[in-house]
Amino acid sequence: MIKRLSGAIAVLAALSAIGGLAAIFSGGPAAQDARAAAVKSEPAPAEPKTGTVWTAPDQEAAKKRAQEVVPFVDAVMEECQLCRQMRLREAGLGIKDITNSYFLLDSSIIKKSEDLYGPVRFKHTKHAAELKDCALCHHRRPLDAKARETTRCSACHQEPFRVNQPERIGLKAAYHQQCTGCHQEMKKGPTDCLGCHRKNVPDHKELVNLPEKPEPIQVTRECLRCHKAVGDDMLKTAHWLWKGPSPYTLNRSKHVNHGKATTSINNF
Amino acid sequence: MELNRRVFLKCIGAAGAGVAGAATDSTAVHAWESRAPADPLGCLVDLNRCIGCRKCEQACQTVNKLPQPEQPFDDLTVLDKKRRPDERAYTVVNRYYPGRRDERDQLVPTFVKVQCMHCQDPACASACIVGALTKKENGAVYYDISKCIGCRYCMVACPFEIPAYEYHNPVTPRVMKCTFCYERVENEGKLPGCVGICPVEAMTFGRRSNLLKIAKKRIESDPGSYVNHVYGEHEAGGTSWLYISGVPFDRVGFIQVPHRPLTELAETIQSSLFSYLWSPIVLFGMLGGIMRAFGGKSDRDINHKGEES
Numbered sequence: 001m002i003k004r005l006s007g008a009i010a011v012l013a014a015l016s017a018i019g020g021l022a023a024i025f026s027g028g029p030a031a032q033d034a035r036a037a038a039v040k041s042e043p044a045p046a047e048p049k050t051g052t053v054w055t056a057p058d059q060e061a062a063k064k065r066a067q068e069v070v071p072f073v074d075a076v077m078e079e080c081q082l083c084r085q086m087r088l089r090e091a092g093l094g095i096k097d098i099t100n101s102y103f104l105l106d107s108s109i110i111k112k113s114e115d116l117y118g119p120v121r122f123k124h125t126k127h128a129a130e131l132k133d134c135a136l137c138h139h140r141r142p143l144d145a146k147a148r149e150t151t152r153c154s155a156c157h158q159e160p161f162r163v164n165q166p167e168r169i170g171l172k173a174a175y176h177q178q179c180t181g182c183h184q185e186m187k188k189g190p191t192d193c194l195g196c197h198r199k200n201v202p203d204h205k206e207l208v209n210l211p212e213k214p215e216p217i218q219v220t221r222e223c224l225r226c227h228k229a230v231g232d233d234m235l236k237t238a239h240w241l242w243k244g245p246s247p248y249t250l251n252r253s254k255h256v257n258h259g260k261a262t263t264s265i266n267n268f
Numbered sequence: 269m270e271l272n273r274r275v276f277l278k279c280i281g282a283a284g285a286g287v288a289g290a291a292t293d294s295t296a297v298h299a300w301e302s303r304a305p306a307d308p309l310g311c312l313v314d315l316n317r318c319i320g321c322r323k324c325e326q327a328c329q330t331v332n333k334l335p336q337p338e339q340p341f342d343d344l345t346v347l348d349k350k351r352r353p354d355e356r357a358y359t360v361v362n363r364y365y366p367g368r369r370d371e372r373d374q375l376v377p378t379f380v381k382v383q384c385m386h387c388q389d390p391a392c393a394s395a396c397i398v399g400a401l402t403k404k405e406n407g408a409v410y411y412d413i414s415k416c417i418g419c420r421y422c423m424v425a426c427p428f429e430i431p432a433y434e435y436h437n438p439v440t441p442r443v444m445k446c447t448f449c450y451e452r453v454e455n456e457g458k459l460p461g462c463v464g465i466c467p468v469e470a471m472t473f474g475r476r477s478n479l480l481k482i483a484k485k486r487i488e489s490d491p492g493s494y495v496n497h498v499y500g501e502h503e504a505g506g507t508s509w510l511y512i513s514g515v516p517f518d519r520v521g522f523i524q525v526p527h528r529p530l531t532e533l534a535e536t537i538q539s540s541l542f543s544y545l546w547s548p549i550v551l552f553g554m555l556g557g558i559m560r561a562f563g564g565k566s567d568r569d570i571n572h573k574g575e576e577s
């Protein structure tokens with residue numbers, strides 16, 4: 001029994017590691033926790049210990065990295081875009097200097113204000129290889145001469161609306177303005193929300209409004225209250241429309257109309 | 269007939285002169301004074317940044333516990349129609365095609381988020397006879413349901429046609445308008461719902477004086493992308509919400525409103541009328557004059573004398 005239970009937990013953990021799907025389908029507290037752990041900080045201790053679950057090493061590293069909040073860079077060097085491009089090129093900075101080829105854009109700075117979407121998976125090397133110009137995204141450097149030439153976005157862009165840096169946009173806006181702006185300009189890459197993010201499923205405990213022991217039809221109605229399109233789609237599926245004999249269904253082997261729209265019962 | 273009119277005009281004239289006298293007298297004593305907070309919080313909306321995602325509408329619905337909309341928030345076909353804020357939504361985003369084209373000759377949309385402007389000297393508040401609407405020190409024009417008597421003067425007074433009314437609610441109907449998330453901002457120290465969620469920081473939140481500086485700097489540093497106008501700097505005497513845009517404001521649904529606070533005129537007349545003990549005398553004098561004139565008319569009518577002409 002215990003073995004089975006831990007097996008189930010392992011499966012849930014695996015699912016949540018892949019995409020938080022567990023929470024969508026089971027909705028139980030265990031799944032909630034697993035999802036929260038996957039989204040939130042630190043590698044969840046329950047996950048890799050079973051030994052049987054494989055996790056992509058770069059995904060794990062990216063998760064950890066996404067949670068780091070680095071010291072804020074107050075002053076940046078002012079130089080024109082062209083000067084910076086030339087300087088980086090002359091310094092020979094390029095793909096070979098990339099230390100992280102993959103990022104999960106999942107900063108806790110952004111999570112403070114909202115949690116509507118899952119993190120974006122950003123392929124750093126791929127973007128660098130296509131653009132061949134670090135200065136397009138790394139558009140400024142810290143004023144401190146000892147600092148690295150290229151720093152991460154979240155070193156300069158953190159909380160929005162800083163009084164001392166009125167034109168320094170926050171991290172969320174920096175990502176969105178930079179990514180969407182470039183994608184639009186280059187006519188390449190997604191510019192809509194779902195092109196980059198997976199939607200987080202809101203907590204249905206708050207949303208669903210049903211009596212203690214609901215009738216089946218009440219449940220259907222409650223689902224349809226928000227998911228009307230799914231209901232409409234259902235009416236076009238074979239489940240609903242199917243017509244034909246059902247020789248193996250007890251007492252109904254002679255029935256011909258047998259889609260859910262007519263005489264079907266859940267017999268599986 | 270002619271006499272009738274003459275008598276009537278005379279009464280009006282006499283009363284009017286009295287009122288005018290009162291007004292000129294009293295302005296010397298009670299000059300209209302702005303009661304605007306010195307440096308309230310506000311929001312600068314940059315129409316060049318907004319991408320029309322409607323997330324602000326969604327956040328507003330959530331934090332203010334407004335009813336669910338008929339179409340979900342990620343359905344962008346809603347933008348095909350022009351909408352106004354109403355009793356179910358404090359803020360709406362509209363899409364305009366003001367004629368700008370991209371390099372492929374496609375029309376470029378401009379999105380405009382509409383909500384209460386949180387005027388510095390709100391006309392709605394001065395029209396409210398029970399003080400249910402007040403301008404708070406932090407910039408919000410705040411609505412207190414417990415004082416509201418449902419007269420809806422605020423709806424008539426607002427130059428931006430913002431307040432809406434819950435006509436469908438027979439028991440406790442409320443005036444509905446953007447609250448600038450007053451409690452969230454003041455007590456919880458959070459950002460207004462729409463501001464916090466906007467993915468591109470189309471809204472900048474801060475002190476109004478700073479926002480004006482930011483707005484002017486943005487226009488100045490990129491004059492090709494902005495029209496040289498901060499909507500809300502002077503409109504209706506100044507508002508806490510400010511807008512900058514790449515296209516002229518009248519092409520994207522902004523109403524031209526006077527630069528004087530709209531409360532100034534109304535309040536001057538009100539205070540002059542009621543500030544002097546003798547002003548009711550003028551009022552009743554006027555009314556009496558009218559009554560006499562009309563009373564006379566009916567007498568003559570009864571007598572069929574037709575001497576008026």
Ligand code: SF4
Nearest residue numbers: 384385387390392426
């Ligand atoms: S926009 Fe209208 S409702 Fe809002 S503060 Fe001004 S007058 Fe009042």
Ligand code: SF4
Nearest residue numbers: 318319321322324466
């Ligand atoms: S959330 Fe921001 S970008 Fe989206 S519609 Fe609202 S103001 Fe525009």
